[in-house]
Amino acid sequence: MPQPGRRAVGRSNAAAEQRERRRTVGRNYAAAGASGTPPDGCAKRQGGEKKMDQAIEKLRDILSESNNIVFFGGAGVSTESGIPDFRSVDGLYHMKYDYPPETILSHTFFMNHPDEFYRFYQDKMLCLDKKPNAAHIALAKLEEMGKLRAVITQNIDGLHQAAGSKNVLELHGSVHRNYCMRCGAFYDAQYVKDSNGVPRCSAPKIRAGRKDAKDGRGDVCGGMIKPDVVLYEEGLDQNVITKSVEAIAHAETLIIGGTSLAVYPAAGLIDYFQGKNLVVINKSPTPRDKYADLLISGSIGEVFTQAMP
Ligand SMILES: [Zn+2]
Numbered sequence: 377m378p379q380p381g382r383r384a385v386g387r388s389n390a391a392a393e394q395r396e397r398r399r400t401v402g403r404n405y406a407a408a409g410a411s412g413t414p415p416d417g418c419a420k421r422q423g424g425e426k427k428m429d430q431a432i433e434k435l436r437d438i439l440s441e442s443n444n445i446v447f448f449g450g451a452g453v454s455t456e457s458g459i460p461d462f463r464s465v466d467g468l469y470h471m472k473y474d475y476p477p478e479t480i481l482s483h484t485f486f487m488n489h490p491d492e493f494y495r496f497y498q499d500k501m502l503c504l505d506k507k508p509n510a511a512h513i514a515l516a517k518l519e520e521m522g523k524l525r526a527v528i529t530q531n532i533d534g535l536h537q538a539a540g541s542k543n544v545l546e547l548h549g550s551v552h553r554n555y556c557m558r559c560g561a562f563y564d565a566q567y568v569k570d571s572n573g574v575p576r577c578s579a580p581k582i583r584a585g586r587k588d589a590k591d592g593r594g595d596v597c598g599g600m601i602k603p604d605v606v607l608y609e610e611g612l613d614q615n616v617i618t619k620s621v622e623a624i625a626h627a628e629t630l631i632i633g634g635t636s637l638a639v640y641p642a643a644g645l646i647d648y649f650q651g652k653n654l655v656v657i658n659k660s661p662t663p664r665d666k667y668a669d670l671l672i673s674g675s676i677g678e679v680f681t682q683a684m685p
Pocket residue numbers: 556557558559560561577578579584597598599
């Protein structure tokens with residue numbers, strides 16, 4: 377999820393400008409993203425399809441030749457698995473909640489109104505029945521082939537791991553990790569999903585080291601459980617950022633998919649890229665389109681399915 381109020385990480389306008397100068401020629405615009413034409417209409421028109429075929433072919437070449445690919449993905453990767461982007465607020469939402477998602481998903485709100493937080497979280501954020509889509513599966517396959525070094529994701533659903541990806545850097549955490557705020561006991565997502573209201577720790581009280589714990593039997597900790605997801609007002613995990621910067625800085629190919637790249641600091645990580653191929657796959661234009669060596673406007677799952685070497 378986006379982290380508005382946070383310090384930009386790795387923002388390097390000079391580097392970006394330098395890349396732009398380098399790339400004034402030889403760009404490949406596959407579809408409508410850069411021209412302002414509605415993306416869905418473009419590929420269907422005569423000529424649009426040919427352009428799309430050429431772009432897919434070019435991506436296939438890049439995937440074939442490159443052995444150091446890093447993928448950076450956002451909500452658009454998960455929406456193709458049926459996980460709603462919480463920012464696309466619908467009518468149903470307005471009927472059920474008194475606050476906007478950005479308010480509910482903040483640290484202050486979590487601490488002050490955990491019941492309301494969990495009502496939203498269990499309903500909208502814990503989509504445990506969803507399955508990986510073609511994009512997740514293709515990325516896992518590329519890693520298995522020794523081509524892809526890392527998946528960096530803004531999503532918290534764990535679908536990359538479910539598809540088989542091993543090196544996944546989760547910038548915003550994961551719904552699959554949950555910890556008791558009192559004793560640190562671990563809980564999986566199902567425990568949180570199954571909890572009636574605010575999930576509470578069921579570990580023996582003695583684990584909490586509390587003075588009133590006598591022999592630890594017959595009594596439970598009862599501490600509030602917090603998901604290991606980065607809420608608004610909270611900082612990103614420095615270790616994950618460091619690993620992400622390292623992966624991007626050393627990548628030969630960086631594929632950005634399913635993200636509008638509007639949100640810092642995650643979007644600022646892209647500035648560390650100094651490799652050969654910058655590929656952007658998105659349904660709508662992004663601020664980085666102009667820097668892309670290859671720009672494909674379309675469904676990320678379909679694009680990967682067609683372009684797999
Ligand atoms: Zn506990």
